[in-house]
Amino acid sequence: MAAQDFYGSVSLAVSTVIFALKDRALWVPLVRREREPYKGTWALPGGPLSPGRNLPDSALSTLEATTGLTPSYLEQLYAWGNPERSGGDGHVVSVVYWAALSSTPDQEAKGVAWFPVDGLPSLAFDHAEILDYAVARLRRKVAYSRIAHSFMPETFTLTELREAHEAIVGHPLDPANFARQFRSSPALIDTGRHREGTPFRPPRLYRYDSSLTYADDGALARASSAPDDTQDPTC
Amino acid sequence: MAAQDFYGSVSLAVSTVIFALKDRALWVPLVRREREPYKGTWALPGGPLSPGRNLPDSALSTLEATTGLTPSYLEQLYAWGNPERSGGDGHVVSVVYWAALSSTPDQEAKGVAWFPVDGLPSLAFDHAEILDYAVARLRRKVAYSRIAHSFMPETFTLTELREAHEAIVGHPLDPANFARQFRSSPALIDTGRHREGTPFRPPRLYRYDSSLTYADDGALARASSAPDDTQDPTC
Structure with a gap:
């Protein structure tokens, strides 16, 4: 059987690594998966890209659904596309954003919990690799921006x-x-x-001085508001 | 009509900005589009991502089809996903790679021509913006890597x-x-x-000294070989 038959078609998801500081450490919110594969394990918040919606709008909507907060920074991180990464759930390419919040929410959304990046639970899919990459990027970036x-x-x-x-x-x-x-x-x-x-x-x-722009102001500068989609907050 | 109905579904393409040096300038190969939209204009080489294929494998296969050459460097650049970017041809998200070649091919593939980056023709879609971004990234990168x-x-x-x-x-x-x-x-x-x-x-x-790795060895380190797809070399 050719790979094309096995995988059917390629679908696209947008996930977001959301960072905030709490108790002098870096924390991220994760979402408990409610269905297979990886049912019951923790995953990055995200979901399928709706046709007609911008990538950063999709990331912002995930962020709103997960934390109820608006990020102070949003930047595209990388696209992950290995066909095996979805655990048998088809060929899913995930464009991943990372975001910074200036506070953590007072109340957590249903199925969402925050974890320190040095004490993460076991993660679904390749999300541990994605989180490692996001933390490394943030640590590099803080040195020069x-x-x-x-x-x-x-x-x-x-x-x-x-x-x-x-x-x-x-x-x-x-x-x-x-x-x-x-x-x-x-x-x-x-x-x-x-x-x-x-x-x-x-x-x-x-x-x-907010009149100075970031060295890299990321995709947020290009993001425009769009109506909220109803979407599965994990992918 | 909701955006979702208008756009139908999201499809995914991989395009590659291929750089080589010639006559003391930076050159890129472009592909003349054989169908609408933008029929007859020049575009970055690329094509739809085949289900079951890695993103870097797709970029390498485009590179092989366009130049017959193997790159000495390949790195993921960015994903472009604005719904309007495809000129009415649906919602296409393009994951774009950039590659460096240590030489230019002796003979050009059919429909392919090389242009200096300071003398580009009018480009299809948002490919002028993508090329600008790729040139800026390369120029920044050469200073520290x-x-x-x-x-x-x-x-x-x-x-x-x-x-x-x-x-x-x-x-x-x-x-x-x-x-x-x-x-x-x-x-x-x-x-x-x-x-x-x-x-x-x-x-x-x-x-x-090839025993030293690049500061960022990009996606090439993770790329594995895969059979060649027959694909439209423009997207």
């Missing part, structure tokens, strides 16, 4: 910014070196205000 | 390597600075031999 910005609230102290960097790279950074490097960044603006509720030497509050 | 290697023959002089870099970035480079920077590279090996047929101070021949 302002991507940490996407994880921060509107204003923040230098200590909070360093802790965000530490959570992303997964190891401590020298506070003095970090402060020196970031105080000289033209993208970081001193608000003139200080963190309230800290009686002794309250730390300065900074914000990012 | 050994990607120029992929365009070189087995052995080469420093002048030839500089000319390759100049062809890629599109402007002249300082010969002394270039020589200093590249002589100190651990990846560049002095073969001890000299360019023949140069009577006065024949220049040294270098080769790359």
